Amino acid sequence: MAELVATQVVGGQAEERVAVATQWQLMWWRFRKHKLAVGGTIVLALFYGVALFADFFAYADPQESDAQRSLMAPQPIHWLDEGRWGPYVYALKGTRDPLTFKRVYVPDTSQKIPIRFFGRGEPYDLLGFIPTDRHLFAVEGAKTSQSLFLMGTDLLGRDLWSRLMYATRTSMTIGLVSVALSLVLGVVLGGVSGYFGGLIDTVIQRIIEILRSIPTIPLWMGLAAALPADWSVVQVYFAITIIISLIGWTELARVVRGRFISLKEEDFVMAAELVGCSKARIIFRHMVPSFVSHIIAATTLAIPAIIISETSLSFLGLGLRPPAISWGVLLQDAQNIQALVISPWLLIPAFAVIVAVLAFNFMGDGIRDAADPYL
Amino acid sequence: MLAYIVRRLLLAVLTVWAISVLSFMIIHLPPGDYVTSYIASMSASGSAVSEGEAAALREQLGLDKSITVQYAKWMGLMLQGNFGMAMEWGRPVSDVIGDRLTLTMVISVAAIIFTWALALPIGIYSAVYPYSFLDYVFTFVGFIGLAFPGFLLALIVMYVGFAWFGANVGGLFSPDFVEAPWSMAKIWDLTKHLPIPAVVLGVAGTAQLIRIMRSNLLDELRKPYVMTARARGLSEYRVIMRYPVRVALNPFVSTIGYLLPYIVSGSIIVSLVLSLPTVGPLLLKALIAQDMFLAGTIVLLLGVMTVIGTFISDLLLMWVDPRIRLGRQ
Numbered sequence: 001m002a003e004l005v006a007t008q009v010v011g012g013q014a015e016e017r018v019a020v021a022t023q024w025q026l027m028w029w030r031f032r033k034h035k036l037a038v039g040g041t042i043v044l045a046l047f048y049g050v051a052l053f054a055d056f057f058a059y060a061d062p063q064e065s066d067a068q069r070s071l072m073a074p075q076p077i078h079w080l081d082e083g084r085w086g087p088y089v090y091a092l093k094g095t096r097d098p099l100t101f102k103r104v105y106v107p108d109t110s111q112k113i114p115i116r117f118f119g120r121g122e123p124y125d126l127l128g129f130i131p132t133d134r135h136l137f138a139v140e141g142a143k144t145s146q147s148l149f150l151m152g153t154d155l156l157g158r159d160l161w162s163r164l165m166y167a168t169r170t171s172m173t174i175g176l177v178s179v180a181l182s183l184v185l186g187v188v189l190g191g192v193s194g195y196f197g198g199l200i201d202t203v204i205q206r207i208i209e210i211l212r213s214i215p216t217i218p219l220w221m222g223l224a225a226a227l228p229a230d231w232s233v234v235q236v237y238f239a240i241t242i243i244i245s246l247i248g249w250t251e252l253a254r255v256v257r258g259r260f261i262s263l264k265e266e267d268f269v270m271a272a273e274l275v276g277c278s279k280a281r282i283i284f285r286h287m288v289p290s291f292v293s294h295i296i297a298a299t300t301l302a303i304p305a306i307i308i309s310e311t312s313l314s315f316l317g318l319g320l321r322p323p324a325i326s327w328g329v330l331l332q333d334a335q336n337i338q339a340l341v342i343s344p345w346l347l348i349p350a351f352a353v354i355v356a357v358l359a360f361n362f363m364g365d366g367i368r369d370a371a372d373p374y375l
Numbered sequence: 376m377l378a379y380i381v382r383r384l385l386l387a388v389l390t391v392w393a394i395s396v397l398s399f400m401i402i403h404l405p406p407g408d409y410v411t412s413y414i415a416s417m418s419a420s421g422s423a424v425s426e427g428e429a430a431a432l433r434e435q436l437g438l439d440k441s442i443t444v445q446y447a448k449w450m451g452l453m454l455q456g457n458f459g460m461a462m463e464w465g466r467p468v469s470d471v472i473g474d475r476l477t478l479t480m481v482i483s484v485a486a487i488i489f490t491w492a493l494a495l496p497i498g499i500y501s502a503v504y505p506y507s508f509l510d511y512v513f514t515f516v517g518f519i520g521l522a523f524p525g526f527l528l529a530l531i532v533m534y535v536g537f538a539w540f541g542a543n544v545g546g547l548f549s550p551d552f553v554e555a556p557w558s559m560a561k562i563w564d565l566t567k568h569l570p571i572p573a574v575v576l577g578v579a580g581t582a583q584l585i586r587i588m589r590s591n592l593l594d595e596l597r598k599p600y601v602m603t604a605r606a607r608g609l610s611e612y613r614v615i616m617r618y619p620v621r622v623a624l625n626p627f628v629s630t631i632g633y634l635l636p637y638i639v640s641g642s643i644i645v646s647l648v649l650s651l652p653t654v655g656p657l658l659l660k661a662l663i664a665q666d667m668f669l670a671g672t673i674v675l676l677l678g679v680m681t682v683i684g685t686f687i688s689d690l691l692l693m694w695v696d697p698r699i700r701l702g703r704q
Contacts, residue, residue: 147697204387206386210394213678214393214397215640215677215681216635217641217644218677218678221643304522310463310646311527312524316647316659331530340533341538347530347531357521357522358519358522
């Protein structure tokens with residue numbers, strides 16, 4: 001990677017630029033060359049944008065159910081109105097299929113409902129404190145939640161698009177909260193283990209080995225099943241993050257320990273020791289800055305596993321429970337294969353999971369490559 | 376060498392003990408016990424259970440003793456191979472899970488064989504021809520494989536099978552064989568049904584192993600001894616397979632210890648989607664019904680099986696790596 005940066009900059013001036021660049025600048029230059037990583041970062045920025053402004057992107061109340069609108073298919077949007085830009089959808093008419101007596105929806109082509117971007121809809125508080133009623137989409141001349149179905153509805157007639165927006169908020173933040181917990185445990189225990197070595201290292205390593213040789217899902221299932229049924233959504237949310245990070249820290253601890261052990265032998269650490277720096281100064285002033293980038297990479301790579309864990313647990317019905325909305329909760333509806341064949345749009349949240357996990361992997365790989373000058 | 380085996384064995388025993396305590400604790404975490412949920416389910420179906428009956432039931436099941444006494448009792452029975460009663464089923468636990476546990480292991484081993492058979496050659500190819508077209512293809516497919524949680528892949532496989540081929544691709548046996556006693560025909564039927572769960576379970580692990588093998592081998596190939604070997608005129612096959620692959624195989628083998636728990640763990644949830652007769656669906660039901668003997672035994676036995684698998688992989692590592700075999704580590 002170092003050659004790559006060097007070949008990119010030609011001429012004396014540019015070389016000088018590399019010579020005086022800080023570690024973070026060098027990393028950023030290397031990271032920028034990793035196209036997939038940059039792409040992944042952009043996708044993640046979009047996802048977290050959705051997480052932050054979920055109520056802006058959603059146009060319907062995610063909990064509002066209506067048996068009349070159960071399992072409606074995603075609605076096609078017509079972008080051009082008589083050759084000119086003007087997105088609209090047809091109003092839907094509910095009728096009975098004369099053969100099966102099932103309720104079906106047919107577009108009423110005589111009635112166009114124009115879609116407006118940044119139109120007015122349900123009032124809400126943007127970021128929790130800015131009262132507004134602007135949404136990304138709204139329709140004119142009708143109630144948005146009754147006429148727009150971008151991704152169809154679920155069994156209870158709730159709008160899947162709006163639910164997906166809120167689910168993104170839950171699932172993407174649960175990854176962050178949980179990884180933060182794992183990070184604290186991993187850095188402290190891994191650092192202690194690597195720096196001090198000896199008996200304490202052996203004990204911590206054995207604990208890690210034991211934890212890693214236990215199949216996690218049965219363990220999580222057991223712990224999650226133990227959560228009292230009357231807990232609130234917020235309590236369950238934090239309990240699940242704790243359960244997941246209880247096992248997730250081991251990988252981070254291994255990375256930190258490995259770094260500590262290899263850095264302990266470095267000349268600059270010995271130099272610091274010889275001039276009489278205190279232990280704390282050696283650790284925080286000399287050792288930590290040289291592996292922060294590795295920690296960031298390992299952390300990024302740990303998040304997708306956490307997202308998958310939450311999704312799996314919620315899918316089983318042992319993680320977050322309705323009325324909480326997460327990708328796993330949405331996917332519970334897709335459990336029944338017959339229902340899935342009739343209404344395949346219930347599987348849409350799965351793609352959100354996959355895209356998010358891929359993006360995290362790409363970004364993490366990019367950071368890891370950029371962080372390691374010896375690659 | 377003996378010291379190495381003994382140390383691994385001690386660690387395995389310690390792990391089993393930790394798993395037993397954990398699984399016992401988990402089962403005790405939920406408020407209430409089996410009798411509470413039994414009463415709830417009885418009153419839901421209309422028949423009441425008197426307090427005297429509840430107390431009698433508790434005493435009969437040993438639920439009125441302290442936690443440590445219950446644990447000691449449980450462990451004692453476990454060591455004798457008596458796994459207690461699956462309360463909901465009214466049958467011994469060993470009866471309920473025997474076949475299912477075997478099938479869980481059969482599926483897990485099949486998934487590992489699939490993982491290895493695919494990851495090894497692809498990893499070697501990608502390292503020998505890095506940044507080639509096929510390397511990029513494998514990297515891409517690997518990334519996708521890594522991003523798909525097993526149960527989503529299972530869902531999609533089920534959906535495709537159902538919607539496009541009109542076939543139920545779940546299950547491990549044809550309908551004729553589900554209840555049939557074991558026979559050669561039944562084993563053959565099982566073999567025919569194994570590939571789908573094995574692939575679904577193995578994909579993520581394969582992607583991971585390819586990446587490990589590729590980077591290990593790339594590191595090895597850069598070393599001077601490889602150039603020496605080539606300069607001395609060894610055939611390209613020998614240059615690569617004889618030394619660098621052997622060295623690169625070491626971390627590869629040691630990951631099997633982590634791969635096994637991962638796959639066993641994945642099989643639980645994949646089984647639910649593909650309706651495989653493994654311990655997965657049973658564990659979920661037991662946890663919901665708070666059937667502590669059954670759930671505890673499942674978690675414990677899964678853990679023990681995994682520990683045994685890890686131990687075997689340690690022995691394998693010893694066979695591959697002379698440094699361990701000769702007592703230096």
